[in-house]
Amino acid sequence: MRERLFTPGPTQIPERVQVAMSNPMVHHRGASFKQMFEEVVEDLRYFFQTSGDVLTLTSSGSGAMEACVVNLLCKNDKVLTVSGGKFGERWGEMCRAFGAETHTIDVTWGDAVPPEAIQEFLRAHPDARAVFLTHSETSTGVAADIKEIAAIVNEHSDAILVVDSITSAGVLPFKMDEWGIDVAVTGSQKGLMIPPGLAVVALSKRAWDRVESSDLPKFYFDLKKEKKAQLNSATAWTPAITLFMGLREALRMIREEGLETMWQTYARLAHATRQGALACGLELFARSPSDSLTAVTIPESIDGLKFTAHLRKEYGITVAGGQSQLKGRIFRIAHMGYYDALDMVAMAGALELTLRDFDWPFEHGAGVRAVQKVFMERE
Amino acid sequence: MRERLFTPGPTQIPERVQVAMSNPMVHHRGASFKQMFEEVVEDLRYFFQTSGDVLTLTSSGSGAMEACVVNLLCKNDKVLTVSGGKFGERWGEMCRAFGAETHTIDVTWGDAVPPEAIQEFLRAHPDARAVFLTHSETSTGVAADIKEIAAIVNEHSDAILVVDSITSAGVLPFKMDEWGIDVAVTGSQKGLMIPPGLAVVALSKRAWDRVESSDLPKFYFDLKKEKKAQLNSATAWTPAITLFMGLREALRMIREEGLETMWQTYARLAHATRQGALACGLELFARSPSDSLTAVTIPESIDGLKFTAHLRKEYGITVAGGQSQLKGRIFRIAHMGYYDALDMVAMAGALELTLRDFDWPFEHGAGVRAVQKVFMERE
Numbered sequence: 135m136r137e138r139l140f141t142p143g144p145t146q147i148p149e150r151v152q153v154a155m156s157n158p159m160v161h162h163r164g165a166s167f168k169q170m171f172e173e174v175v176e177d178l179r180y181f182f183q184t185s186g187d188v189l190t191l192t193s194s195g196s197g198a199m200e201a202c203v204v205n206l207l208c209k210n211d212k213v214l215t216v217s218g219g220k221f222g223e224r225w226g227e228m229c230r231a232f233g234a235e236t237h238t239i240d241v242t243w244g245d246a247v248p249p250e251a252i253q254e255f256l257r258a259h260p261d262a263r264a265v266f267l268t269h270s271e272t273s274t275g276v277a278a279d280i281k282e283i284a285a286i287v288n289e290h291s292d293a294i295l296v297v298d299s300i301t302s303a304g305v306l307p308f309k310m311d312e313w314g315i316d317v318a319v320t321g322s323q324k325g326l327m328i329p330p331g332l333a334v335v336a337l338s339k340r341a342w343d344r345v346e347s348s349d350l351p352k353f354y355f356d357l358k359k360e361k362k363a364q365l366n367s368a369t370a371w372t373p374a375i376t377l378f379m380g381l382r383e384a385l386r387m388i389r390e391e392g393l394e395t396m397w398q399t400y401a402r403l404a405h406a407t408r409q410g411a412l413a414c415g416l417e418l419f420a421r422s423p424s425d426s427l428t429a430v431t432i433p434e435s436i437d438g439l440k441f442t443a444h445l446r447k448e449y450g451i452t453v454a455g456g457q458s459q460l461k462g463r464i465f466r467i468a469h470m471g472y473y474d475a476l477d478m479v480a481m482a483g484a485l486e487l488t489l490r491d492f493d494w495p496f497e498h499g500a501g502v503r504a505v506q507k508v509f510m511e512r513e
Numbered sequence: 514m515r516e517r518l519f520t521p522g523p524t525q526i527p528e529r530v531q532v533a534m535s536n537p538m539v540h541h542r543g544a545s546f547k548q549m550f551e552e553v554v555e556d557l558r559y560f561f562q563t564s565g566d567v568l569t570l571t572s573s574g575s576g577a578m579e580a581c582v583v584n585l586l587c588k589n590d591k592v593l594t595v596s597g598g599k600f601g602e603r604w605g606e607m608c609r610a611f612g613a614e615t616h617t618i619d620v621t622w623g624d625a626v627p628p629e630a631i632q633e634f635l636r637a638h639p640d641a642r643a644v645f646l647t648h649s650e651t652s653t654g655v656a657a658d659i660k661e662i663a664a665i666v667n668e669h670s671d672a673i674l675v676v677d678s679i680t681s682a683g684v685l686p687f688k689m690d691e692w693g694i695d696v697a698v699t700g701s702q703k704g705l706m707i708p709p710g711l712a713v714v715a716l717s718k719r720a721w722d723r724v725e726s727s728d729l730p731k732f733y734f735d736l737k738k739e740k741k742a743q744l745n746s747a748t749a750w751t752p753a754i755t756l757f758m759g760l761r762e763a764l765r766m767i768r769e770e771g772l773e774t775m776w777q778t779y780a781r782l783a784h785a786t787r788q789g790a791l792a793c794g795l796e797l798f799a800r801s802p803s804d805s806l807t808a809v810t811i812p813e814s815i816d817g818l819k820f821t822a823h824l825r826k827e828y829g830i831t832v833a834g835g836q837s838q839l840k841g842r843i844f845r846i847a848h849m850g851y852y853d854a855l856d857m858v859a860m861a862g863a864l865e866l867t868l869r870d871f872d873w874p875f876e877h878g879a880g881v882r883a884v885q886k887v888f889m890e891r892e
Binding site: 137139141143144145146147152156157158159161162163164183192193195196197200203227228231232233321323329330331332350351352353354357370371373374376377391427430446452 | 516518522523524526527531534535537538539540541542544569570571573574575576582606607610611619700702708709710711729730731732733734749751752753754755756778825827833
């Protein structure tokens with residue numbers, strides 16, 4: 135049986151990227167690495183739509199999140215985080231771990247944070263130094279309206295806006311400079327389509343002023359050290375060299391396709407996936423769904439853990455289950471990264487077969503037809 | 514021209530490892546990753562010669578060093594570091610960055626730290642909480658007598674001994690439990706023969722007591738979180754999955770060969786390399802040379818930077834130059850990892866050709882002959 139990965143990170147690795155990563159090892163202080171590094175930095179600027187600094191770190195996305203906290207804040211800085219999913223909560227946990235005065239807006243899991251709630255907080259706390267948000271909340275499949283929130287943060291405060299764009303960069307429309315986002319973070323195994331192990335932090339000029347004055351202890355994630363090294367096309371510490379080889383190739387693919395086209399493609403894949411699930415009589419979990427992944431509620435009559443295990447064992451399809459409070463209650467299908475329309479048709483096929491195996495009542499064929507219909511209409 | 518890498522990290526990647534890393538991506542919470550993880554942990558215990566906990570981190574070796582500092586210490590703990598090279602200095606910089614009361618023994622670069630100096634410090638400072646050492650100092654090619662030092666630290670103090678074994682683990686004899694080493698750290702691109710991006714921390718029971726009481730802020734490198742996750746064959750954060758695939762294969766190779774055999778092989782490669790350099794009339798930089806890499810002094814009549822560039826451009830051989838105060842003054846040849854006798858014969862050949870190009874007076878053929886003689890005698 136063929137294995138198919140539909141997890142919201144790691145995502146499928148394009149063959150071109152796989153081949154690129156099979157190249158012979160090079161030294162990270164040599165000319166060929168430097169050349170690769172420079173191409174990657176230029177393409178990452180395009181990827182984030184920024185002319186600012188883009189620093190690559192050898193860590194998971196969480197490492198890059200920590201880099202933001204320890205480089206942008208001073209002891210006891212007042213910050214705002216939003217708790218509406220596991221990754222929003224992670225910002226809060228990190229800010230607290232490093233001693234920031236951390237305020238949190240609680241949002242029901244499955245809902246997006248209302249921009250007005252952020253505006254209200256900033257009015258009440260004009261001394262807030264930073265707002266930490268999640269663009270695409272991977273645990274719930276919810277997208278926040280980052281463009282509107284950025285406008286609010288910029289209009290109503292001196293706070294910097296730090297965005298976890300781990301499952302949004304390259305997938306959802308994201309214009310860092312134009313929208314006034316100060317810091318964006320991503321991981322390698324999402325929209326960048328390479329294996330996990332690299333992370334990226336993009337920073338505005340304004341964010342750099344914060345880095346200069348930050349007094350929190352740091353070493354491995356010291357962005358001043360990284361910037362100094364990376365201005366010379368090297369990294370402060372030995373980088374994950376093979377992943378850089380993959381990253382260069384993936385960014386070339388993204389350039390060739392064009393970001394705007396990719397955003398449209400992902401929107402269509404997401405729309406089709408949602409239509410497929412609805413046509414099988416299932417409900418979507420997210421009230422403001424992200425186009426990176428689709429969270430589907432598992433009917434109460436079905437054992438959620440058995441459901442995802444069955445999908446994997448019988449049909450070779452790996453999706454993600456629910457995390458924390460959503461364990462066994464939802465499953466999550468990724469469509470960010472190296473996926474196309476026919477992958478989604480296949481996914482709907484496996485979903486139907488599994489629902490049939492669990493005796494869920496629905497019109498057999500309706501899910502696949504609904505997915506196919508979206509692609510028929512659009513092209 | 515064929516490119517040959519002789520840098521002390523990254524080292525050559527074995528073909529078997531390269532193939533293993535080309536396997537399709539798997540999810541890091543799935544059964545196949547768990548199985549791989551368990552095999553890796555078991556083999557890493559063998560690699561470090563420990564029955565204690567072995568935790569894998571997605572970072573460079575420096576990240577794992579930071580993990581030691583922030584997890585083992587409390588604010589203002591008194592610690593000892595040794596500054597006899599760039600990596601010994603790094604322990605000191607890190608300890609200071611996180612607020613430890615850091616004492617340093619200064620050693621001339623090229624010398625090993627005298628065990629008596631450590632004994633003397635511990636007698637004068639019975640309240641010292643930790644000693645941070647470098648087994649194989651990659652910047653100078655010097656090996657410290659870790660076995661003797663461990664005996665001293667254990668006899669004369671309650672301090673824990675934390676060893677950077679980044680370029681020694683798997684290469685130099687290293688018996689963590691038997692010698693009484695509390696913590697050992699390595700990176701993936703050295704004796705483990707895979708690309709950079711993973712690091713490992715091995716900890717004794719005594720070290721864990723320190724982790725439990727540590728009060729320094731941490732998140733990404735929080736070893737309590739990692740231990741909890743890794744006891745369930747998962748990692749706290751998304752790991753570098755392809756590197757795990759490579760690591761499993763590399764550890765299988767190490768098991769097949771046997772650690773004792775590998776230690777002997779590396780000792781012979783190092784001995785041959787040193788003999789080759791000496792036979793060309795060159796001097797060795799390290800007074801207590803490590804068998805992981807050989808640091809050779811570049812004669813004053815030769816421009817050091819041009820020398821290593823020439824070796825690379827004309828003969829495809831990449832060695833490492835000197836770092837910091839040794840820039841242009843030495844070059845460093847790795848023999849840890851995937852190297853054999855014939856690699857060293859080839860290396861000596863390139864070295865001779867380059868020396869000839871720089872008009873260095875020596876008996877042509879003497880270097881290659883000296884290397885070959887070591888292998889002839891021994892087998």
